[in-house]
Amino acid sequence: MKWIKKYYLIYIFLCGTFSISQADNRILIKADSLFSSGKFQSAAIEYERILYFSDTDQSNYDCLYKKAQCYKLLTDFTKACKTLERINLFRENINNYIDIKRELCLCYYLDNNLQKALMVITQLRHKAKALPKETQLVEIFVLNEMKKWQDAHQKAKLYAEQYVSEENHKLISLKKLDSLYSKKNLPKLKSIDKAENLSRFIPGVGQLYCGKIAEGSFTFLFNGAFLALGAQQILSKFYFTGYTAGFGVLHKTYTGNMARTKHLAKKVNLVRSTHFNESIIKYMLSL
Amino acid sequence: MKRTFILIILCVLSLNISAQYSIKQRFEFVHHLIKSNDFKEALIELDYLEGKTTSDSLYYLKGWSLYSLKQLTNSADNFKKVSRTSTFYHKSHFFAAYSYVHTRNYKDAKRILNQIELTPQTRQLQDFESSGIALLERDFDLYETVSLKSKHILPALQTEVINLTKLHASLKNRKPKKMWLAGLMSAIVPGSGKMYAGKTGEGIASLLMVGSTGLVTWENHRKLGVKNFKTILFGSIFTIFYVGNIYGSVFSVKISNEEFNHEMDQKILFNLHIPLRNIFN
Numbered sequence: 001m002k003w004i005k006k007y008y009l010i011y012i013f014l015c016g017t018f019s020i021s022q023a024d025n026r027i028l029i030k031a032d033s034l035f036s037s038g039k040f041q042s043a044a045i046e047y048e049r050i051l052y053f054s055d056t057d058q059s060n061y062d063c064l065y066k067k068a069q070c071y072k073l074l075t076d077f078t079k080a081c082k083t084l085e086r087i088n089l090f091r092e093n094i095n096n097y098i099d100i101k102r103e104l105c106l107c108y109y110l111d112n113n114l115q116k117a118l119m120v121i122t123q124l125r126h127k128a129k130a131l132p133k134e135t136q137l138v139e140i141f142v143l144n145e146m147k148k149w150q151d152a153h154q155k156a157k158l159y160a161e162q163y164v165s166e167e168n169h170k171l172i173s174l175k176k177l178d179s180l181y182s183k184k185n186l187p188k189l190k191s192i193d194k195a196e197n198l199s200r201f202i203p204g205v206g207q208l209y210c211g212k213i214a215e216g217s218f219t220f221l222f223n224g225a226f227l228a229l230g231a232q233q234i235l236s237k238f239y240f241t242g243y244t245a246g247f248g249v250l251h252k253t254y255t256g257n258m259a260r261t262k263h264l265a266k267k268v269n270l271v272r273s274t275h276f277n278e279s280i281i282k283y284m285l286s287l
Numbered sequence: 288m289k290r291t292f293i294l295i296i297l298c299v300l301s302l303n304i305s306a307q308y309s310i311k312q313r314f315e316f317v318h319h320l321i322k323s324n325d326f327k328e329a330l331i332e333l334d335y336l337e338g339k340t341t342s343d344s345l346y347y348l349k350g351w352s353l354y355s356l357k358q359l360t361n362s363a364d365n366f367k368k369v370s371r372t373s374t375f376y377h378k379s380h381f382f383a384a385y386s387y388v389h390t391r392n393y394k395d396a397k398r399i400l401n402q403i404e405l406t407p408q409t410r411q412l413q414d415f416e417s418s419g420i421a422l423l424e425r426d427f428d429l430y431e432t433v434s435l436k437s438k439h440i441l442p443a444l445q446t447e448v449i450n451l452t453k454l455h456a457s458l459k460n461r462k463p464k465k466m467w468l469a470g471l472m473s474a475i476v477p478g479s480g481k482m483y484a485g486k487t488g489e490g491i492a493s494l495l496m497v498g499s500t501g502l503v504t505w506e507n508h509r510k511l512g513v514k515n516f517k518t519i520l521f522g523s524i525f526t527i528f529y530v531g532n533i534y535g536s537v538f539s540v541k542i543s544n545e546e547f548n549h550e551m552d553q554k555i556l557f558n559l560h561i562p563l564r565n566i567f568n
Contacts, residue, residue, distance in 0.1 A: 043327050052319050053312070068502070165471075240506040244499040 028062075034049035035070060044070035061087055063094055068103060100122065102132045108143075109138050117142050133163060138285055143278045147189070151183035156284060162286060173287060180280060187272035195265035199258045206261030210268045219257055226250040299491050317348050328354040343373035350379060350389060359386040367399060377409050378567040385563055386549055390537040391558060393420050410560060411441050419559040423552060441564040454554055461547065462541045473517060473536035477529060480536025484543040493532045500525040 031046035047067040051060060064087045068253050071080035074236075084104045089097055101124040101253030108117035125131060131139070136159050143152035156177050164170040179185060190210055199206030207213075230246020308316070313336055320329040322438045325401070329352045336345055350365035355467040367382035369375055380403045387396035399419060400413050414433050421430040435448050464484055473480030478494030479489075 033322070041328070041331065045331060047329065048320070048325070049316055053308075054318055155533070231291055238510065240499070240502040241517070244503045248499060 031063075031066070035066060039046075040070040040073050043067075044074075046075050061092060061100075065100065065103070068107070072103075072107060072110075078252050079112055080107040081113070081116075094127070098128050098132060101127075102135050104137050105135055106133060109142055114142050114145055119145075129204065136162075140284060141277070141281060144280055149181060152280070153177065156181070157264065159284070161220075161286060180283060184259055185276075186275040187269075189269045189272065190265040192262055192265045192269075195261045196258055199261040203254055206258070209263060210264045212259070212264060219273070223253050223257065226253060310336065310342070312343050314342075314348070321348065321352060321355075323356075326355045330356075333499070339483065341508040343375060343379075346372065347375040347379050348381065348420060348496075354382060354386060359390050360392075362386050362392075363399075371404055376426045377403065377406075379564075380411075381412065381416065381563055381567070385559060386417075388423065388559065393424055396420055408441065408566075410476045411435060412566060415444055415448065415451075415562065416559055420438060420453055420554050422451060422555050425458065427455065430455055433442065441562075441566075443562050447562050450558045451555065454551060456550055456556070463544055466537045469536040469540040470533050473533045477532050478536075480533070481539050486539050486543065489539065493535070497525070497528045498533050500528050 014019045025049055027046065030280075031043050031050065034043035034046060036042075044067050047063040047070070051063045051067075054063075068083040071077070071083060081104065084100055084107060087100050089100065092100065101120050105117045105120040105124070108114075108120060117138065121131065121135060121142070124135060136155065139154045140152050140159065143149075143155060157174060160170060160173040160177060164173050191212040195209050197206075198209050200270055202220070203223040204216040205217070207216030207219055226246055226249045228246075230250060231243045233242030233246055236242075304459055313332065317329050317336075318333065319327075329348065330553060331350045333345060335376065346365045346368040350362045350369070353359075353365060354361035363383040365387035366379040367385065369379035373379070380399055384396045384399040386402075387393070387399065399416065400416055400420075403409065403413060414435055418430050418434040421427075434451065436442065454497050463527055469480035469483050471480075472483050473493075476494070477497035478490035480490070480494070481493055482490035484490075500521060502519040504518065507515065507521050511518055
């Protein structure tokens, strides 16, 4: 009887320990299955729950990493960045460190936080022997967004040399990159100050500088008409009419036109750089 | 053999039981989510608990999450479900009243405040909140009746009571500007109606605009006669500006009054909110 009791106690103890460890795994499996079925919000909650109730470092990394993936897929990049920032990097091995930083710089880039993305890439470069493939791409895109075309060109060439294996294909890629980043193909950005100053001296020329010929011509004629009206009326001794209907209206259209030119130059720059960056992203992803 | 079989069944059951979290653990987790400002996630978790428990914590936490997400009507609906036995009772009901005040539902706010079971400490807070509502409704007599006048005002209320008294004085002493007077003033001297409404810059601009078009019309009328096209054109422009300015002055008084009232309401709401946070947080 004594032996039977001992047998039961050992059995219960082992089963209890086993069931507790299995419970954690089952919840992780539940979170993973929610993730794979596309229920990212619920999966993120389950990962947070595991983090809250668990003490082990391994589950910390796994859950935070997967939770960040959930937010990334929900396009909530700010929360994805915050989640990744919670991972204690001092405890992680080099492979995990690289994975975290790789995801973090991608999320910063997607969150339009370019300076932070570059900072993470610099940290990663110091720690890892070579940057992961995805991070190299992100670095090129970030440099493009920051309009550092020359640096981006160099990095893009290095990327092509490293990852295009076939010699012929490599040569073609390098040539294509040279042509994409050639002076002729680079977005011709307009100087905002220059556009404003041109409109200051001759109304409408700022629009011509920004490539809006019809608008520039109309503005020139419109302002010119009021200037002429003002002068004509004053010469005809209609002083009040000349001053008010001519120069008064001209003053309004003249200052409004300068503000419009400034806005136009910014808009043109944005369209051109976005178009250029998109062509680079498309080509780099096809390599 | 039979006992071993029962033990195996118990162990399999224990696997399922330990894989599920208790209601208490779930509430702890919701607290954690709220502390981390993950209010949307907290609401999802609370929705799961909705059918499983009718605990006061459920309504309090739901109300608080919704309040933090600025969904004030839903927040108040949950807050007021918290029962008297709960430790969150006073906080919930005062915040429910405040949520209704913020959505301009003063009737429900007053009803909730009147139904709160009071302690000596919360009685002052109730009077203070009621006086704030009276000010928001511009019921000055009621304000004077319910406002705190005793010398022993709670420290958490002292500054805000002074602020409400100042706001009451500004509201009471301000004479609302008359729309017809602004219109009349602008008809006599263009732009003066806008200056009367407190928009001096706009008034000067209007005066210059109407004055200059008037001068142009007068000049053309004097030199070319009343039937000339230029006189008719500038005369029409002058008339449009002149009438438009009178119309604008009337509306600028209306806008000015609304701006003043809005500013005062925001200040009152701010002062009603501060003691709630100081006392209950």
